[in-house]
Amino acid sequence: MGLVQLLKSQVLCHLIMCYVFVVSGLIINLLQFCTLPVWLINKQLARRINIRLAYCISSQMVATLEWWSETECTLYTDPESFPLYGNENAIVVLNHSYDIDFLCGWTFCERFGVLGSSKVLAKKELSYVPVIGWMWYFLEIVFCKRKWEEDRTTVAQSLQNLHDYPENFWFLLYCEGTRFTRKKHQISMKVAESKGLPKLKYHLLPRTKGFWVTVQNLRGKAVAVYDATLNFRNNETPTLLGVMSGKKYHADLYVRRIPLDLIPEDEAECAAWLHKLYQEKDGFQEQYAQTGRFPGPVKSPPRRPWCLINWLFWVCLLLYPLGLLLVQLISSGSALTIAVAVALFSAASLGFRWMIGQTEISRGSSYGSKAQSQISPVRDKNDQDPSLRLQILICTVG
Numbered sequence: 001m002g003l004v005q006l007l008k009s010q011v012l013c014h015l016i017m018c019y020v021f022v023v024s025g026l027i028i029n030l031l032q033f034c035t036l037p038v039w040l041i042n043k044q045l046a047r048r049i050n051i052r053l054a055y056c057i058s059s060q061m062v063a064t065l066e067w068w069s070e071t072e073c074t075l076y077t078d079p080e081s082f083p084l085y086g087n088e089n090a091i092v093v094l095n096h097s098y099d100i101d102f103l104c105g106w107t108f109c110e111r112f113g114v115l116g117s118s119k120v121l122a123k124k125e126l127s128y129v130p131v132i133g134w135m136w137y138f139l140e141i142v143f144c145k146r147k148w149e150e151d152r153t154t155v156a157q158s159l160q161n162l163h164d165y166p167e168n169f170w171f172l173l174y175c176e177g178t179r180f181t182r183k184k185h186q187i188s189m190k191v192a193e194s195k196g197l198p199k200l201k202y203h204l205l206p207r208t209k210g211f212w213v214t215v216q217n218l219r220g221k222a223v224a225v226y227d228a229t230l231n232f233r234n235n236e237t238p239t240l241l242g243v244m245s246g247k248k249y250h251a252d253l254y255v256r257r258i259p260l261d262l263i264p265e266d267e268a269e270c271a272a273w274l275h276k277l278y279q280e281k282d283g284f285q286e287q288y289a290q291t292g293r294f295p296g297p298v299k300s301p302p303r304r305p306w307c308l309i310n311w312l313f314w315v316c317l318l319l320y321p322l323g324l325l326l327v328q329l330i331s332s333g334s335a336l337t338i339a340v341a342v343a344l345f346s347a348a349s350l351g352f353r354w355m356i357g358q359t360e361i362s363r364g365s366s367y368g369s370k371a372q373s374q375i376s377p378v379r380d381k382n383d384q385d386p387s388l389r390l391q392i393l394i395c396t397v398g
């Protein structure tokens, strides 16, 4: 391991990165809050300001991936669609299998110039995460409780609000609704079986209602669906901590552009269309597993310097006061002051760890396996297990 690599793997380095991210993020959150009066006078101006402020936050994480860990992101797509990326509004359908799949998504947003404005249908819990979650309020991110009875109106309303959005955006939908785990996969394939749908090997059964409501409510605004399938070379399972430790990964993303007009308007037909799409995605993953590549030519956009410049700006701005504080603290010689500082430092470290934990599949929610945990532990091979059948019934009915 080289000296630079050793340095990148040090916990102190990670703490400094988190410090810069959180403090700059809170400053930007405050600036976003200050744009509220602008909303009342000129909504479009407020939106444009918030897009740029959000860029200052999310691009720091992109810079960590692109410039710190030097992860390579390769795009497989057809050359005719390529010039349209970033120049139109689109709904992106992505597999949800990795801790950092959202970060790879952000990297492509950055390269096509839509990072600040990009949106997602996110679980409500993420709106409470400081910095990112708070930033999302001002970006008009669409939140859902993953309870259809409540989501059907709130999600539709939030999507309608985007019709006069002033800049191009990509709206990301993880139709699987939760991140892939073996247990969730097992349950969802039982649901597939009960519905007479073909089994998927690499994906959870997609939830169709969010997709349908998104397509219907963004008709006339979004012009295409980007079917995006992500995988990593050498069977790697990348993590945010790995990225922060400077570990280099290689992401491959296969994107197909599908005009929105081709998607059925009827709910049942739209659901069937999505199930078919996921069967195709499963086929692409199988091909990747067999050959190490996706179909189609490679057409990768290069990384851009802006996110690095933004990151360096915040590092320079915020490291100086931190250094001053440390010097003052040590030279004060007061045991009580130092003890309070150590306590604050420990609390901050725990807070940073909690935020990173939000990205970890191992700390994910029980959504998609809830019925199982309420009734009985997983039974791996027994298809005839009556309690499992009861769980499927609950999933399907509830």
Ligand SMILES: CC/C=C\C/C=C\C/C=C\C/C=C\C/C=C\C/C=C\CCC(=O)SCCNC(=O)CCNC(=O)[C@H](O)C(C)(C)COP(=O)(O)OP(=O)(O)OC[C@H]1O[C@@H](n2cnc3c(N)ncnc32)[C@H](O)[C@@H]1OP(=O)(O)O
Binding pocket: 085, 092, 094, 102, 104, 105, 106, 108, 109, 118, 119, 120, 121, 122, 123, 126, 144, 145, 146, 147, 148, 149, 151, 170, 171, 172, 173, 174, 175, 176, 177, 178, 187, 188, 191, 204, 205, 206, 207, 208, 209, 210, 211, 226, 228, 255, 368, 369, 395, 396, 397, 398
């Ligand atoms: C050129 C480059 C191109 C692309 C680059 C790639 C990407 C970049 C793009 C943008 C980036 C932008 C931002 C990214 C940044 C950060 C994102 C980070 C994270 C946020 C992500 C999340 O929070 S994911 C979780 C929230 N989202 C969702 O859940 C979306 C999907 N869900 C739905 O659509 C749901 O339908 C719902 C949420 C609307 C409602 O959920 P609910 O559970 O109430 O209802 P359901 O309809 O889903 O449930 C009942 C039906 O489901 C069946 N069922 C039951 N159990 C299961 C099961 N285990 N598996 C599957 N199905 C199940 C049940 O039978 C019911 O079926 P019916 O047929 O009766 O409907």
Ligand SMILES: CCCCCCCC/C=C\CCCCCCCC(=O)OC[C@@H](O)COP(=O)(O)O
Binding pocket: 017, 018, 021, 060, 061, 064, 099, 102, 123, 126, 129, 132, 174, 177, 178, 179, 244, 355, 356, 358, 359, 361, 363, 364, 365, 366, 367
């Ligand atoms: C510059 C370096 C900065 C490093 C510090 C970064 C600290 C991390 C900051 C914010 C973390 C919040 C990121 C939000 C994205 C989480 C993505 C995610 O994938 O959510 C899961 C959701 O889809 C499904 O949830 P479940 O699988 O049901 O559970």
